[in-house]
Amino acid sequence: MDEVIISKAITESYLKDLLDSMEVDVAIAGAGPSGMVAGYYLAKSKVKVAIFERKLSIGGGMWGGGIMFNRIVVQSEAKEVLDELGISAKQYQKGYYVADAVEAASTLCSRCIKAGSKIFNLLSVEDVMIREDDRITGLVLNWSAVALANLHIDPMAIRAKLAIDATGHDAEVCRIVARKTGAGLEVRGEKSMWAEVGENEIVANTKQVCPGLLVTGMAANAVFGSPRMGAIFGGMLLSGKKAAELAIDLLKKTKR
Ligand code: 48H
Numbered sequence: 084m085d086e087v088i089i090s091k092a093i094t095e096s097y098l099k100d101l102l103d104s105m106e107v108d109v110a111i112a113g114a115g116p117s118g119m120v121a122g123y124y125l126a127k128s129k130v131k132v133a134i135f136e137r138k139l140s141i142g143g144g145m146w147g148g149g150i151m152f153n154r155i156v157v158q159s160e161a162k163e164v165l166d167e168l169g170i171s172a173k174q175y176q177k178g179y180y181v182a183d184a185v186e187a188a189s190t191l192c193s194r195c196i197k198a199g200s201k202i203f204n205l206l207s208v209e210d211v212m213i214r215e216d217d218r219i220t221g222l223v224l225n226w227s228a229v230a231l232a233n234l235h236i237d238p239m240a241i242r243a244k245l246a247i248d249a250t251g252h253d254a255e256v257c258r259i260v261a262r263k264t265g266a267g268l269e270v271r272g273e274k275s276m277w278a279e280v281g282e283n284e285i286v287a288n289t290k291q292v293c294p295g296l297l298v299t300g301m302a303a304n305a306v307f308g309s310p311r312m313g314a315i316f317g318g319m320l321l322s323g324k325k326a327a328e329l330a331i332d333l334l335k336k337t338k339r
Pocket residue numbers: 112113114115116117118135136137138141142143144145206207208209249250251252255256276299300301302311312313314315316319
């Protein structure tokens with residue numbers, strides 16, 4: 084065993100992927116359920132996609148399910164996404180399915196990567212790149228450890244034809260765009276829990292919010308001031324799928 088060979092293998096393999104992901108079709112901020120579902124459907128359609136996740140673990144709020152009981156509930160409308168991904172679920176009552184949160188998060192991650200997405204953890208999106216017409220042209224990233232250690236280190240840039248904010252409740256990328264650019268984006272903030280309305284509105288809220296930036300998942304409800312929904316995940320899955328479909332359409336239009 085040679086420790087240096089081991090270190091070189093890791094470094095060369097990682098840097099090859101990171102360099103390749105510095106110019107992508109779609110860059111996604113956040114590897115929670117909505118970001119990974121978007122990544123899965125994009126990669127399945129041969130779109131070049133990279134996902135950047137701040138934490139060590141991917142899966143966002145899915146691992147813990149609801150109430151720290153590692154089960155998720157998904158409504159009938161989203162069951163097709165679980166089926167597509169091969170995540171098993173049992174009907175609890177008419178219209179409600181229960182799945183194992185650990186199986187759901189790990190299977191989603193595996194399917195997302197095997198479809199062709201690159202997932203980079205330990206990297207935080209701290210800014211965007213912006214050009215003429217307030218178009219977002221990429222994400223600005225830094226190692227999460229840099230922020231944790233409060234170090235003054237300059238970031239790296241990823242060019243993307245489209246970016247997706249999948250950062251959850253805080254809608255971090257949209258907040259940056261609202262604060263730092265003239266794109267006219269306003270983040271209204273999510274409202275108190277109302278599962279029915281939150282789940283219904285999340286798909287409608289999944290859209291392009293300024294040129295080059297889409298929003299998905301909990302971040303979409305935060306941007307448009309819709310309610311949170313508690314421990315139900317169907318909306319996240321359907322929102323991620325819609326974000327991928329919208330991105331594919333937008334990419335086709337930019338090619339013409
Ligand atoms: C890189 C970042 C950054 C950043 C955050 O919170 P998530 O699970 O988000 P969604 O929208 O896919 O799913 C929401 C769901 O988990 C949830 O919270 C529900 C259903 N709540 C209902 C309720 O009523 O409370 O994942 C977001 C991911 C996380 O892994 C973050 O670490 C990551 O994004 N992230 N990654 N750069 N700036 N900010």
